Amino acid sequence: MKSYLDRFYDTLRSVKLAIVLLAILVLLAIVGGVVPQGKPVDFYPAQFGGSIGKLIVLLGFNRVFSSIVFLITTALFAVNLTVCTFHRLTQELGKSWKKRRHGPDILHVGILILLFGAVLTARTRTENIIELQEGQSSALPDGSTLTLTAFNFETYPDGRPKTWVSTVTVGTHTQTQRQIKVNAPLREHGYSIYQKYWKNESEVVLLDPTGMEITLQQGMRQPTTGGFVFFMAINTDENPSQTQSPASLLAGANQNNPVFLVEDRGKRLVVKANEGDKVGPFIYKGTIEKSISGLSVVSDKGYPYVVAGFVLVAIGVFLTYVQKLKGLVI
Amino acid sequence: MIATSAFILLIVSLIIQIVHFFKTKAAPDKVSSWLSLAAGVLLLIEIIRRSVAIQFIALTGLFESLVFLACLLSLLAFAMRFFNWSRENRVLPFGATIIAIIFLALASSPIAPSEVKPPVPALQSGWLILHVSFTFIGEAFFAVGFVSAILQLLTKDKDKAKNYDRTTYTSIAVGYPIFTAGALIFGAIWAEKAWGIWWSWDPKETWALITWLTYTAYLHLRLVRKNTSKLVPALVIIGFFVAMFTFLGVNFLMTGLHSYA
Numbered sequence: 001m002k003s004y005l006d007r008f009y010d011t012l013r014s015v016k017l018a019i020v021l022l023a024i025l026v027l028l029a030i031v032g033g034v035v036p037q038g039k040p041v042d043f044y045p046a047q048f049g050g051s052i053g054k055l056i057v058l059l060g061f062n063r064v065f066s067s068i069v070f071l072i073t074t075a076l077f078a079v080n081l082t083v084c085t086f087h088r089l090t091q092e093l094g095k096s097w098k099k100r101r102h103g104p105d106i107l108h109v110g111i112l113i114l115l116f117g118a119v120l121t122a123r124t125r126t127e128n129i130i131e132l133q134e135g136q137s138s139a140l141p142d143g144s145t146l147t148l149t150a151f152n153f154e155t156y157p158d159g160r161p162k163t164w165v166s167t168v169t170v171g172t173h174t175q176t177q178r179q180i181k182v183n184a185p186l187r188e189h190g191y192s193i194y195q196k197y198w199k200n201e202s203e204v205v206l207l208d209p210t211g212m213e214i215t216l217q218q219g220m221r222q223p224t225t226g227g228f229v230f231f232m233a234i235n236t237d238e239n240p241s242q243t244q245s246p247a248s249l250l251a252g253a254n255q256n257n258p259v260f261l262v263e264d265r266g267k268r269l270v271v272k273a274n275e276g277d278k279v280g281p282f283i284y285k286g287t288i289e290k291s292i293s294g295l296s297v298v299s300d301k302g303y304p305y306v307v308a309g310f311v312l313v314a315i316g317v318f319l320t321y322v323q324k325l326k327g328l329v330i
Numbered sequence: 331m332i333a334t335s336a337f338i339l340l341i342v343s344l345i346i347q348i349v350h351f352f353k354t355k356a357a358p359d360k361v362s363s364w365l366s367l368a369a370g371v372l373l374l375i376e377i378i379r380r381s382v383a384i385q386f387i388a389l390t391g392l393f394e395s396l397v398f399l400a401c402l403l404s405l406l407a408f409a410m411r412f413f414n415w416s417r418e419n420r421v422l423p424f425g426a427t428i429i430a431i432i433f434l435a436l437a438s439s440p441i442a443p444s445e446v447k448p449p450v451p452a453l454q455s456g457w458l459i460l461h462v463s464f465t466f467i468g469e470a471f472f473a474v475g476f477v478s479a480i481l482q483l484l485t486k487d488k489d490k491a492k493n494y495d496r497t498t499y500t501s502i503a504v505g506y507p508i509f510t511a512g513a514l515i516f517g518a519i520w521a522e523k524a525w526g527i528w529w530s531w532d533p534k535e536t537w538a539l540i541t542w543l544t545y546t547a548y549l550h551l552r553l554v555r556k557n558t559s560k561l562v563p564a565l566v567i568i569g570f571f572v573a574m575f576t577f578l579g580v581n582f583l584m585t586g587l588h589s590y591a
Contacts, residue, residue, distance in 0.1 A: 325504065
């Protein structure tokens with residue numbers, strides 16, 4: 001007669017428990033695969049109807065993969081896998097070398113390390129987005145400097161993107177140039193730096209009364225003696241060089257003519273300018289397009305564990321079924 | 331044109347196989363498996379032709395994926411006959427041929443534009459090629475397991491059911507590690523390199539996980555139930571439907587990072 005503890009141990013390591021937990025995980029994943037995840041609470045009643053939408057939110061189906069039920073099931077699965085692996089391993093080690101089959105053990109240990117890595121990633125991963133123009137620098141969280149020395153963007157003849165490459169230097173002293181491409185992140189100083197996106201941004205060039213050029217990015221202001229000149233947006237309206245209400249000007253703001261907010265001795269005026277027009281004390285000279293590289297700087301302590309987990313899962317799964325298939329004739 | 335020729339060859343192969351089903355005493359048909367091989371080789375040539383045109387391995391769109399899957403199934407249908415893989419030798423290649431024809435029919439439909447287009451930066455990755463090719467090789471074996479599991483459920487002969495169970499199990503046991511490597515491991519590595527995150531619970535990822543969990547459940551259930559339960563082959567059938575939903579259904583019903591696949 002087995003003791004309660006033995007029976008509890010047997011249950012914890014049992015394949016039946018594994019199957020039940022797998023079934024629960026499948027059901028929860030189906031919910032997560034059908035119901036859009038992480039949307040605002042208002043989205044669900046609008047998408048699925050009032051009562052169903054409210055029920056989805058109430059049951060936590062809008063965030064299944066971070067719900068208590070999912071986390072507890074995954075934790076139980078990890079316990080089941082740990083006890084099963086321990087039991088199997090002790091049994092296998094008692095056998096002669098030739099009869100041992102360590103494939104499932106390696107596979108299970110791999111999954112456990114993968115789960116550990118996933119938890120570590122979920123708790124420690126940080127991501128910072130840095131937008132840089134050529135020649136600009138940004139400080140990384142460890143104090144070193146990331147400088148974009150060049151940005152190259154190419155398109156296919158049909159206009160689709162072909163390649164986008166940021167050439168950067170990282171560090172305080174080193175001037176070695178490194179490239180960051182989509183699918184080829186730079187791993188440096190414990191960070192992984194990814195080519196996340198790119199965009200074009202317009203800058204306006206103004207000439208001050210002395211003829212000196214002043215460059216303004218959208219959202220920037222230039223102080224003047226009477227107040228300031230603020231670069232609001234670019235306007236597509238075909239009738240430029242006049243003053244309008246800010247709302248009507250910004251409604252069509254997109255390309256071509258820049259829109260400025262000019263403050264002069266307490267009076268504010270919105271100005272849509274053509275080249276050569278006066279904007280406060282300045283002359284609007286023109287607009288230049290500059291490419292901006294969006295880089296994502298990621299720090300992830302779970303990275304090595306996830307990699308190790310994948311390697312073990314790959315080895316384990318192949319060993320398991322190669323060993324099984326050896327003795328199997330169809 | 332090449333894919334169409336392969337489609338015609340598969341149709342002819344299928345007709346010959348159907349005719350031989352009604353001739354139970356006739357000598358085994360020797361032509362259909364060679365036609366399947368020819369179709370598989372033609373589809374491979376089509377993939378190579380497209381790869382040369384875009385200067386990258388042509389496995390980055392739905393059309394190419396469907397052609398690749400049909401190619402694998404045609405080659406598997408030939409191999410099953412030529413190497414005498416299954417004791418129930420006629421039905422499995424027949425099933426594989428039908429599924430290959432379905433994939434090619436889908437490839438010729440408007441849902442899968444056949445225009446040759448070089449890949450955008452996110453798709454220019456060796457890991458993507460490993461991800462897609464391993465996933466589809468695994469799924470081709472799942473397709474064989476799917477046909478075998480249906481036959482296992484339909485037959486009333488216990489010996490035949492046992493043979494089908496072995497074929498089902500072997501197909502899944504071969505396909506599972508390849509699918510695991512392709513769909514989950516190589517997929518996650520590609521995601522990390524392209525987007526900086528291993529896993530983002532994108533619908534395609536979630537459904538690939540559901541597929542993997544279903545086949546994992548099958549392999550474990552078979553450990554305890556052997557071939558005595560109808561649930562065991564039923565899981566393989568469900569698994570294949572889930573795999574096909576992951577491949578095709580998610581693309582058209584949900585949006586996510588894999589919207590180009």
